[in-house]
Amino acid sequence: MMATEAIKYIIGIGEPLIGRLILYEALGMTYREMKISRDENCPLCGENPVITKLIDDYDAAAENPDTFAPAAD
Amino acid sequence: MKSYRQIVEEAKTEIPELTVDEVKSEQDKDSDFVLLDVRDEDEYRAGYIPNAVHVTRGMLEFSVENYIPDRNQKVIVYCAAGLRSLLAAKSLREMGYTDTISLAGGYRDWMAAGYPTAQDKPMSHEQLDRYSRHFMLTEVGEQGQAKLLDAKVLMVGAGGLGSPAGVYLGAAGVGHLGIIDSDVVELSNLQRQILHRTESVGTPKVQSATTTIKSLNPDIDITPYNLRLTADNVEEIFSEYDLIVDGCDNFATRYLVNDAAVLMNKPIVHGSIFQFEGQVSLFKPHEGPCYRCMYPTPPPPGMVPS
Helix, strand or coil: HHHHHHHHHCCCCCCCEEEEEEEEEEECCEEEECCCCCCCCCCCCCCCCCCCCCCCHHHHHCCHHCCCCCCCC | CCCCHHHHHHHHCCCECCCCHHHHHHHHCCCCCEEEECCCHHHHHHCCCCCCEECHHHHHHHHHHCCCCCCCCEEECCCCCCCCCHHCCCCCCCCCCCCEEEEEEEECCCCCHCCCCEECCCCCCHHHHCHHHCCCCCCCCHHHHHHHHHCCCECCCCCCCCHHHHHHHHHHCEEEEEEEEEEEHHHHHCCCCCCHHHHCCEEEHHHHHHHHHHHCCCCCCEEECCCCCCCCCHHHHHCCCEEEECCCHHHHHHHHHHHHHHHHCCCCEEEEEEEEEEEEEEECEEEEHHHHCCCCCCCCCCCCCC
16 A cells, blocks of 8 residues: 555555554554645644754654653754 | 548648648747647657647547647647548548548648747657556657656665565656665564565565565666665755655654755655554645644654554
């Protein structure tokens, strides 16, 4: 599915999965589609982003989610 | 019984024609029309009018709707000299296309006038054979294959998610594949990570992935990165690629990939999986959500099994 999505995007055909999340569950063999939308308060791609550069150490930040934003200058 | 001349003369009474100068000036004015090339594959390969849609005269009725769904769209049809295009434009009228025009003099006059032409990178005989099943899909065709061969895709992770993605992307002829992973192949990987083989246990995953994909398709370039993606190397690596396929297995890398891709405006094919459940999406920065729109920060450590 990831490869199909990449190929569609590269060629520019079909409906890309932008704004949609496909959930696949193998035991029930079900696919669900969830609409996902941009968050205007997103710390990264929102209207007033607080993350404007990369965090120095993502490994350390992953251990402590409260600090999962760039270090202050 | 009608002769070929009679058929052409009849078509001329029904189908308006434009000269190459008139079509060029329409193009320069940015008028709303589709230019349709109905010549054969080998003629098209030798060169075409930029932005033309290509459907051979033989396949016209079968596949034109895939390219031009709107029957009221103005369509200017051309062929080599302006005869097949007249007949094609007439067939389109019979199919309900309301505004079809034939380019008088066709590609021959277009070239003679010195107007710009385009040509796809020529494919070798082997490529024409290898990708021939793509050409049967009208949505892909030789133009789509040329885009794949020109594409630069970075796979983050050569594990459970990266394996099927890498196999298919390589086989399909994505021309430049980067693969980044710092792990070595373990026996317990092999039950699902189909890029790797038993004899590769203990060797770097990127090396084993490169060998597998190259043997599937020697036609593509692969750049292996046997290292971990970090804030220090991500920008240099991402800058080489148009699209990121994120099949990583940890939150630190997932957030790093997302942040760097948004900051550098690169789309991500996102995938993740846990036991029997998987999810997939496409994050296109500023056109749709990013990973942080859904999950601004990762869950506390220990909350999520790996």
